[in-house]
Amino acid sequence: MLALSGGRLWTEFRVIQENMPTVFYVSPLTATVNQSTVFTVKGNYLTDNIGLSISGCTTITALEGGTATQRRFRCVPTATGAKQATVKADGKTLFNFTVNVLPLPACVPKIVYAGVESTSSDGTVEKGQSITHKWKVRNSQLSGIYPAFTLKAGQMGWIEVQFTLQESGDLKIWVDIINEKGESLSALSGGRLWTEFKVIPDNSTVFEVSPLTANFYESTVFTIRGNNLPASTAFWIAECASLTNLGGTATQWQFRCTPSYSKGVKEGVVKDKPGGTLLHSFTVNVQW
Known part of the structure; x- marks a missing residue:
C-alpha cells in the first residue's frame, strides 16, 4: 500500500538535551588564614553533586539551602598565598579559579x-x-x-x-x-x-559592601570589607528577610538574607553594633 500510494510512514523523534551545570563565578576570591570562610558558587543548573576544592583548605563542607543557581561551601585555609581551586560535578571540571589567602590581621587574638x-x-x-x-x-x-x-x-x-x-x-x-x-x-x-x-581600636572602617545587586526572593550572602571590624558588627537591608550573621574577621564580615516583598533600590547600613554608630550606608538593587 505504501508503494502504491507514493508515500512512507515515518515518525520524528526529538531528543531532549539535559541541561548541563554552568558556573559563572565564585566569591570571595580572598580569605584569611585559619579563619572559617564561606565560598559562594554562582551559576545555572547547579545540583547536589557540585563539589568545591581549594588547595590547603581543610574540612570543606557543603552548606544547606543550595539552589540551582547558587551553592555555598565552608572551609578553613591553612596557609597563606595564592591557592588553586576548582568546582567540579561528577568528577568533571566546571570552573577553575584562584583564592588569595591573607595572613591574620593584627587585631585577631x-x-x-x-x-x-x-x-x-x-x-x-x-x-x-x-x-x-x-x-x-x-x-x-x-x-x-x-x-x-x-x-x-x-x-x-x-x-x-x-x-x-x-x-x-x-x-x-x-x-x-x-x-x-x-x-x-x-x-x-x-x-x-x-x-x-x-x-580593636575605636576607628572601625568599612570600605565596601558587595554585591550591590540581588535577585528577588533569592538567599544572598553580602560581604563587608574594611579594617578593625568588631565582633558586634551589625548589618541591615530594607525588606531583606531572615538576616543571618555568618561571622568573619577584622577585615571581612558576611551576612545572609533574602530580598523579599518588592523589587527596586533598597537602603542598607553597617553599624559597629546593633543600634550603634553608623560605619557605612549603601543601596542594593533588587531585581526579578
Missing part, C-alpha cells in the same frame, strides 16, 4: 601556651566588651590570678575567667600550671601559659 592540652578564646574583641577566656587542663591545678582549682586524677575540665576590656591596646594575662606533685609546669617546660589580646 594570638594564642600562645605551654603545659596544657588546648586553649581558646571568643575571638576578636573590642573596647568595653565582656568576654570569657578558657583553658583546658588535665590532672593539674591552675593558680595565680585565679582561685586555685584542682582536677582529680583522670579528669579533664575547663577553667575560665570573665573580664571586661576598658581600653584599646594590648592586654596580656597568664597563669601557672601546677601538677599533682606540686611542681610548676611553667618551670619544668621553661614557659608560662599566656594569652595576648589585640583589642
